[in-house]
Amino acid sequence: MELHRLYFDPENCTGCKVCELTCSMTKENAFAPILSRIKIVLPDEKAEIVAHVCHQCNPAECMEACPEEAIQFHTGFGAVVIDPEKCSGCGECIDACPYDAIEMNEEADTAFKCDLCGGNPRCVEGCIYGALTFGAA
């Protein structure tokens, strides 16, 4: 199985937030950046812009931390995927993630993260500036 992941180039990022808008509409049917699986953050004015998004790790600390075995590799397109049906909302994966890439959907009480959109990540398509690419992990 070959894992894939998103790569972020801060040099090309202008902070337009199209990736967040594309992700949240694709996954949640609303423009709700709070629920985007990718977050573009300027920590402060002097810092470089950063992207908080899953690195699709192998081994994945979130997977090891999950008491419900809700997080598994999807071998079809090589991503680390949370199954919301199995997720109990305990938040252990969020604490375990070294990249701040997992968050809690307060209303649904399940954790969410990037699952690479079934192999064709929409945020990459949406970024005309070329700050996001998709490749082997």
Add this chain to the structure above:
Amino acid sequence: MNARSLSQQIILNVDLSAGKIWEEPVSAEDAATYIGGRGINAKLLYDRVPKGVAPLDPANCLIIGTGALNGTSAPCSGRITVSTKSPVTGLYLKSSSGGHFGAEMKYAGFDYLVITGASEKPVYLWIHDGKAEIRPAEHVWGSGTRRTDAWLKEELEDQQIQTAVIGPAGEHRVLCANINFSLYNFASRGGIGAVMGSKGLKAVAVRGRTGLMLEHGARFLDLSQRIRQEIGQDGTAGFLHMYGTSGFVPGMDAMGMLPTENFRKGRIDKAERLGGQYVDEMGYLNGRKSCHACQIGCHRHVRCTSEKYGSVDDVGPELEAVMSLGAQCGTSEMEAVLKANQLCNDLGLDVISVGHIIAWAMETYEKGLIDAKHTEGIDLEFGNCQSELELIQRIGTRSGWLGNLLADGVERAAKTVGGDSWKWAIQSKGLEQSACDTRVAKGYALAFALNPRGPDHLTTQIMAEFGMTDEAKAVIKNITGDERLAVPNCTDKRAEIVTWHENLYAMNDCLGVCTFVSSASFVMGFDYMAQLYELATGSTSNEESLANIGRRVITLERMFNVREGYTREKDSLPYRMMNEPILEGPMAGHVTSHSELQQMLNEYFELNAWDKETGIPSMKSLENLNLIHVCV
């Protein structure tokens, strides 16, 4: 999920005198009639600021309106409108700003912020997650815009808030003070920052976590993506991304249309040093930034250290800044202009007005109507950058006799100084003109004369009349039937060209879409905007319906002024534009004469059914636009 319908717009009212805050919805009828942004703002301003209210009186309203598509994936949809009655003209004022404030305000649950009254003590508004509070701002009253933004982020323990702040200029009610939105963006012109200062309002901070639901969100996203790809292929959009707006400087200088030394000349030595290309070559460029959902990314961040002018670490400079603070003040030293721009940004000053006010002062000094006694020791020769920097500081804080005089703009300054100084006060209706040569660009000349806030290009961006690209020529051909009219120095069919562009720009401002994607690059015109609006709201839309709403907004704005006593005599241009040509270079010898202007105005009034004698929209035009209730 915590989300609300994009179509259900909410007004947040704040009365700073009474300390009261309350919400109300925008009716479905108003949303259909005015769409959003500038349109709803215009209606609110007309309804709530009656005739005769003094602009710096608590009874004036300051309205921040989000564009109807703010917060969505619509390309370049970050624009907001700030509306009020101007303290420098006494007339209608709408200002535009880009950035991310509009999106964040929508996510916080509000679409319009209407501020009335005045607080005795300095305050700021904290708007977040459906709630709003008035909080003390004494700690930052007196601070520059940059320190204020940082303080708010520390105070609210959140680096991701969006802010709207005034600097010392707004606090001092300088009549060219502006409002700064999160460092990069400004609602400028007409002293809009002075209105905010008169209310004791130092800042507004917003943060939100509510999503926006659309009628056909997935299809809206797909259409956004297709338009985005077209913009990505567009030459003008690409140019703006590479070099920023100041990238136009070398071309304008080559055409002899770079206004220099208070519009006396059309070219300046070493003009290329004022261009975005030079900023890049010199290694001053530190980043290219976008507004919300923007596909162009024309904003700049710069870092520069020079022996003469010290260090600069700030946003910009934009085209108008390098023209007004640079060529108009007789300098092409980019390092000085970067410093001047940073000073203006931090003081919260409109660069267009400040540069042209200083240029007037320099010409007045040259002609001996003011001297070292008036300038309190500084030598105001054209090109003296240190003097320019010193004067900016004085204007921003109303310091000294000259600083205080200039803070009220060139019209008032010329009245005080007297003699012929009014002739080189490049203003109309009391507002300094932006640096487009209206002696040569006739469409712009007509648009500037008609602009309800005063002579500038931010109500009608007629780049198409320069015919610089095939797309530009196609736009002119589409409007007039003849692409040969895509030359600036031509009065033919300007009424048609201006009317079309006014309607387009008004619709841009209602939706919150940047004019750069509609009338600089021409990718996103009425047709795409109609498709996006229909997918967002379910409301059937097309070019005609949107152009009609644009016309309605323009007409309502005109009627606000008419109610204040405005007639066609005020549809005018600065004296120099009508009487004094550039003396040398490719654009030598041209003016837009009184008779030329009257001819174009007559044609415009005829086309739009406004009374030819008074310039007042006729009953027939008001009826057609469902505006009969604003008949005065």
